[in-house]
Amino acid sequence: MTETLLYDIIIVGSGLAGLRAAISAASKNKNLKIAVISKVQVMRSHSVSAEGGTAAVLYENEGDNLESHIYDTIKGSDFLADQDVAELLVKKIPYEIIQLDRWGMPWSRKENGRIDQRKFGGYSFPRATYAQDKVGFYEMQTLYDTCLKYENITFFNEWFCTSILHNSNTFQGFTCIEIKNGHFVNMVAPSGIICTGGAGRIYSFSTYAYSSTPDGLDMAYRAGLALKDMEFVQFHPTGIIPSGILITEGARGEGGYLINSKGERFMKNYAKDKLELASRDVVSRAMITEIQAGRGFKHVSGVDCLKLDLTHLGDEKIKGKLAGIREIGIKFSGVDVINEPIEVRPVCHYMMGGIHSNVDGATELNGLWVAGEAACNSLHGANRLGANSTSECLVWGAITGELAANYSIKYKSNSINVDNQQISTEEKRIFDRIFRGKGDVNPYEIRKELTDTMDENAYVYRTESSLVEGLKKIRQLKSLYWKHVDDQVKEYNTNFLNVMELDSMLRVAEVVLLGALNRRESRGAHSRIDYKERDDNNFLKHTLAYYNDDGEPKMNWHPVTFTRYAPAERRY
Amino acid sequence: MGEENKKVVLKVFRTNYNKNESSHYDEFEVPVNRWTTVLDALLHVKSYSDTSVGIRYSCRMASCGSCGMKINGRPSLACYTKISELNKDVIVCEPLSNFPRIRDLVTDFSQFFDHHKKIEPFIHNDLVPLDIKDKDDLVEFEQSPKEVDDYLQFSYCIKCGLCYSACPTVATDPSFPGPQALSQTYRYIADNRDNDKSTRFNILDERHGIWRCHFAGSCSAVCPKGVDPALGIQLLKGHMMGFSKNDKKVANLRAKNKE
Amino acid sequence: MGVNFNMASLRLRESQIMKIHYLTGIVSLFAVAIHILFRLIMPFGQSLLYQNVISNYHNIFYALLLESILVLISIHGFNGLRIILIELKQSSRWESTITILVLISMIGIIAYGTRTIVIASGL
């Protein structure tokens, strides 16, 4: 028998969403035992990379208002957002900002001692609350440190979750591998929250941390939960070459220009009001159009690109507000942004899609919630506005933490009756079929092919043929003889984890491509050259994908919730 | 990727599980260009030469703190060290000193994290509710940009452990909190939202506490984020000795209706 | 544990010990400076002649100076040794042992040096 650990709440993932959920649950009741599992050491989660800001309405008497944040979010989503969800975010996020201030967050301040905010793409008011250009890092640190206050939170650093245990439609727990020693362990609890973040590593050119692979999504998918709106992948306009490391939108929020090889601020031709601060999908498309029209630059590595010019901002502003960007530029691109423009190119940055949930973050399994980037409660619709994601993580972290706590208090552990069959099936899947699997193709080569295929066939602009070809390629890779692990040592076996991650990447990439193929319209981040217009008659609905035993995913649709705004044309 | 296609040799420390943990070095030749970082090179080895190399990494942009290791003898972040900067044809990668080893380049951080936890690294303030319950609490602390600058630098710490690996006291004294935890204490003491010096002073004023730092400065020399832990520690000592007067004014909450 | 009887109540805070360490360091600097100056007012060789040395000792202020140097440096030096030793190995047993040994040596050296001063100064 494998070891079993019993907790009251299990949170998988320790990014902003996971840690916020842990605090929310822990402060609900001191007797709840909360486990936070993460495949990286807790404070190293991908959220530390977030740079630019967290959107919130703080200054209602200075011209901002909640309604405007709600509308901007919905407009940004190209009207695919569920409007009740957007409302909830906007109402709750000011609390979270002030709450973080009480917990020690080093928000950047105005001279009068109040919290400062900066402009961000797609907003009608400077609303991105920031802490220099390391917002996510500081938020993570604040939440991590605050977690240490609670004796009832236990961190499981470097534990890899492999599957969800459930009993028809009730959540029971997770199966995990303790990476340090390779032990297979069951963690059971009345309630759980999945906060495993985004999956952008299915692309090669990506701003994400290496740990952002879709194992969390895949785990839910395999347990029969739907993945929603996965075709909507956000490409951020400014990734540096060759690493894909992000230059925050805050750089444009502070006044940076995008220029083409003629030295023009070309955005005036695409979004004449907002220019560089139009929403991300608009700017990225404009960039690719410029490049295709031959007005791009060539990076020394041979890649086409444009340039981001910050030189006119001046030494002081850059050092004061964009210090991290300058550091990244010098170190990873060899360019000091104070003196010269930096080469950038649209880069995979965010997944609007995720595990299907309702407005509260509840999934189709009783007792299981999702929060953060892994969730798709349909806040972002077809395109997320910058700075709305860290907001989402905080708000739904807090909500799901509290709901899960209430649930666990109500049902205690007597709802648990773990199905041993599931555990042994999972054990077979990962140890017999993966760890001791056989194959002659190098999984790392498969991974490279997969991510390159995604870069090529499901980038900013998509067509029927590129998507079909991508799908064919992925299925072909899937069928190759690659599922094996060379390294047979139990301790800290990253080779094993890489292969498990790849397994999930292949499945989720297929869902992305299939969703994109089915959506014959252009909406938000999903732009089809062959269907240039938004088609509200046929596609004003969410895509759902269900797992089908390694056959083709079962696709379905789900209605959008409207409460206040009818779809309108979107201009910036 | 075009450009100069040079090759260098990576010499990687390996723990050997089969032969009772006797360790050795493996050498790998890897192609590099001007952007290749040590992390890129190691991942290249892992993908195409020897998949079993044990290494911890995540963000590849020097913000998560995973990839600390000794590179050519000096504690460094692998993702933050470009091969072209090293100007060497052989690059030696070893696990950080002063951490128990798990495998190859991967070390055990639990004690390091415990030290951080022991200094109670969160805001203590008995005058203000720290958990917001209702709308009346919806006001922030008043803190000027200058007051932020008093602690911001120490807040940059990514818990990478490089300082812990370099400190000569940590090298022999596992009970010594180490530069990371000590400088985090200073971070909270310098933050004017915190009003409880005495608890933290008590934690550190101990045989193996702050006084076991002798300003060897190695922590600040290796810190990749400019935290300068040695500075925080010495300033903290000054406060504890009562030699530096503490002119911190504890922050108030903004009056609700004040603009 | 026998050695650990009620040390806790006698124990100085480490910050107090460090203050003492710094203070003894600085004061002994001045004391030693005078001590050496005494040696330099006459040619070095002569300064070591028995008669000269003894006559120095008979100066009560000089004797007191020597006594203070003895005390200050013993405290400073042995505390320094204690610091180094407790950094090398950790266990409450080792630490109590070190503390006690250091205290004993400190007192021993002071006693032994004081004996010399008392006898040589002909008190």
Place this chain on the structure above:
Amino acid sequence: MNNVPDNKDFTMTTSGREGIRGWLNPTRYGWERVSYWLQRLTGLGLLIYFIGHVYETSSLTNGINAWNSMLQLTQTLGGHLFLLFVIGASTFHTVNGIRLIFTESGKGLGKPGRPDYPYHAASLNYKQKSGIWVAILLACIAMLYGGMVLFGQGG
């Protein structure tokens, strides 16, 4: 008081610890590390000398002959070299010690501020480094002078 860390939590796992080997190459992290190493070494050296010195002078109590034969012991080449070391060590230890007393009270280190890349640690500043150089320099001068006095007399 109730928050004093409990040392028993930390098992004596020294695996991976550098131990005293960490002292071997004092130059690898810069001058402050050299200072740390020299301060320790000279401190210990002085302590040994001090004990010896107290023992040496105790011969005064046994009259002139005992004193002279004790002096004889130190009037050798080895004795003089050791004395030379003591002169240098005490000069360095004192000068650097005074610097350290200031430093470890937070003086002369500069102020925390927003770090700019490339980072320069404020605490490893020029003042501190020159303090160390001055201490070393003075120690050398003192040894030179001491050498002249000691060996100049044909010892």
